[in-house]
Amino acid sequence: MSCAHEAGIRPTTFGVLRLPRTVVVGASQRFAVAGIAAEIGSNVLVCTDPRVAASEELQELVRTLEGQNLTVRVFGETEAELPVPGIIACVEELKGQDIDVIIGFGGGSCMDMAKVVSVLLTHGGVPSDYYGEFKVPGPVKPVIALPTTAGTGSEATAIAVVSDPGLGMKMGISSPHIIPFASVCDPELTYSCPPSLTAATGADTFVHLIESFTAITRNPTPTLASERVFVGRNVLTNSLALDGIRLVGRSLATAYKDPDNVEARGDMMLAALYGGIVLSNAGTAAAHAIQYPVGALTHTPHGVGVGLLLPYVVRHNFSAIIPQLGQIAEALGRDIKGMDARDAAVAGVEAIDEVIAAIELPSTLAELGVKENDLARIAELSLNSKRLIDNNPLPLNLAAVGSIVQAAFAGDRTIR
Ligand SMILES: NC(=O)c1ccc[n+]([C@@H]2O[C@H](COP(=O)([O-])OP(=O)(O)OC[C@H]3O[C@@H](n4cnc5c(N)ncnc54)[C@H](O)[C@@H]3O)[C@@H](O)[C@H]2O)c1
Incomplete structure (x- = not known):
């Protein structure tokens, strides 16, 4: 059974592949993030959760970003499964700040947080304005995804999933504009997963x-x-x-x-x-x-x-x-x-x-x-x-x- 045709699957030449512009994979490659960020901006926001915020890896990341003369802000309160009120609180906290690169550092919740914050900082409004497909009207501030789970794959996807307490369920924002600019996949960050x-x-x-x-x-x-x-x-x-x-x-x-x-x-x-x-x-x-x-x-x-x-x-x-x-x-x-x-x-x-x-x-x-x-x-x-x-x-x-x-x-x- 060597190819789809022999296997009896209807052959088609059709394909679609939308991807991050840069994908880096490998042990210790988290240290590549600062160089990638420095190429695209000077004011960096890191969206992460309390576990990562308290970790040596976060301090390491901040040090390497600052080593590239970048200004770094950390939002460390991302909640698992990404409830909408937490996203709105993050964006409120950032009002008036200059942010030109957003790093999502953590599991799917943190990477999705970075994507949604990027949409809201670029286009305004609230998450529900963008539920569904193709609702994001244009390019967003670049996101660098740094996953710590393996995982949701959010580092490469055109979707962010939020929990909407008003609707009592999870909702998706799906748009090619929210595919991370870069994904850095360092398996060492997953060693701590129980x-x-x-x-x-x-x-x-x-x-x-x-x-x-x-x-x-x-x-x-x-x-x-x-x-x-x-x-x-x-x-x-x-x-x-x-x-x-x-x-x-x-x-x-x-x-x-x-x-x-x-x-x-x-x-x-x-x-x-x-x-x-x-x-x-x-x-x-x-x-x-x-x-x-x-x-x-x-x-x-x-x-x-x-x-x-x-x-x-x-x-x-x-x-x-x-x-x-x-x-x-x-x-x-x-x-x-x-x-x-x-x-x-x-x-x-x-x-x-x-x-x-x-x-x-x-x-x-x-x-x-x-x-x-x-x-x-x-x-x-x-x-x-x-x-x-x-x-x-x-x-x-x-x-x-x-x-x-x-x-x-x-x-x-x-x-x-
Ligand atoms: N955007 C997408 O394409 C996509 C795809 C699938 C799922 N999702 C969403 O992703 C979210 C789930 O993400 P997740 O499963 O990665 O978990 P998560 O980000 O919600 O994290 C779950 C818990 O694991 C902890 N954790 C994360 N990395 C760890 C590590 N290395 N060591 C120890 N603890 C660690 C976190 O601190 C948190 O407490 C859901 O909201 C889901 O809907 C998104």
Whole structure:
């Protein structure tokens, strides 16, 4: 099964790849940030959270920035999952300040904070003015993303996710203008992640890669790239997604069980970056749509929710993604030689289950505290994430989402 065509996947030459202008990956590369910042500005804001704000790494960063004669301000109060009031408080605090470069230093919450602050400092208003796709009217102040988890991939994405308490759910701002100017991915910054965080963030990466690789294939009209931020499966993201899946298969369980394993941490940082690139161009689908209301109800970390849901989503989508599942089986180290396409796809589903089981996530919605009478509401609210629902390889209506949610509640792993 050497190429998509032989695998029976409809061949297309269509591709979209929107990327940061500079991507630097490798151990100790966090020291490259100051040089990159100095090329583009002189007044730097670092958006980070209380953990990083108290760390030696933050002091190191500030020293190297100041060493480049840059003026540095640190906002160290970013809250996990990025509630909107905290973003507004940060922007209020910055009123009247000259800021020309913003560094997002931390997990996805801090990188997304940097993106949203950049939008608000450039174009004014409040986060809700920009919810949805293509609502950011033009370029924004450059953001440098420095992730400490592996991860959300936010370092490479055209999206920022906020928690809106008024709406009771997470909302996305999606625009090519908010892709970071530069991403610096230094796996040493992830060595301090405890196993539970490694599992949650690694699951997030895995779901980005799998959902993007199995996303819908759209008719490649000349307006597709300007009509949608997330265009579906395409030739420019497929090989990166498979490479990322291979890295996760090789290293997620090791990074979880042996946090000091340098090779596994390096693999996962790279996989997270690939996950960000593919999600930002191809887009994710049902697992992400369903996680939004599940997360709002249970306050489960994003990665735990999407990781738990993935085995149920791939089973539901099975008939539409048989060739892709065969390729996933191979990328996850299964020998599928001699198997027919269906058996190879079943091997792919089982290999996905194994990756998730190895990091010991809860395996049903019931284990998260969801009650049977919550299921209808979860299904209904999932449909609100239209861009994600539209990106699923099989069309999804209320009944279809309801059946995935029911299966995930009851632990029913029947292949549809
Ligand atoms: N923009 C995107 O493309 C995108 C994609 C997926 C998810 N997200 C969003 O990202 C957020 C989640 O980000 P996250 O999972 O990286 O976690 P996070 O940034 O919310 O951080 C979670 C916790 O982990 C801690 N932490 C981070 N790095 C650490 C380290 N190296 N060692 C020890 N502790 C560390 C933080 O201090 C915090 O307490 C959510 O809001 C999610 O919706 C965004």
